[in-house]
Amino acid sequence: MISGLNHYNLRSEAKMMEILKSFYIEILGLELGVRPAFQSNGYWLNVGDKDILHLSETKKNDNNPANIKNTFDHMAFTAQNKNKYIKILEKKEIKFHLRVVPEIGTEQIFFKDPAGNGIELIFCKT
Numbered sequence: 001m002i003s004g005l006n007h008y009n010l011r012s013e014a015k016m017m018e019i020l021k022s023f024y025i026e027i028l029g030l031e032l033g034v035r036p037a038f039q040s041n042g043y044w045l046n047v048g049d050k051d052i053l054h055l056s057e058t059k060k061n062d063n064n065p066a067n068i069k070n071t072f073d074h075m076a077f078t079a080q081n082k083n084k085y086i087k088i089l090e091k092k093e094i095k096f097h098l099r100v101v102p103e104i105g106t107e108q109i110f111f112k113d114p115a116g117n118g119i120e121l122i123f124c125k126t
Contacts (some may be wrong), residue, residue, distance in 0.1 A: 007052050009054040011055075018115060019041050026099075027094070030053060033045060035051075040056055072118075079123055079124050089109070089111060095112075097109075097110050108121065109123075
């Protein structure tokens with residue numbers, strides 16, 4: 001039985017991995033966590049004490065077929081202080097769009113990281 005989402009992993013070349021690390025720390029406020037000494041290079045990024053985003057370097061033998069469309073659309077984070085994020089995104093000139101979903105009492109901000117992965121920030125109206 002599944003009891004929750006543990007983490008997600010983004011795999012890229014070393015240069016992009018460093019760019020993604022900076023992006024998720026500077027823009028979203030994730031914190032650099034402790035990562036076991038695996039043979040591959042990478043980072044674990046945390047919210048509090050929990051690692052939620054793993055960044056890892058592309059393996060030498062990785063060969064992703066160019067003819068297969070990616071099925072990943074976005075990762076959603078529950079967040080607070082919508083205006084803070086809007087200011088950060090505007091200051092960094094990151095394109096985003098807002099959506100209000102009154103049926104479930106949320107506001108959402110959608111944007112992309114430097115590798116093109118979708119990010120959604122969800123703000124609950126309570």
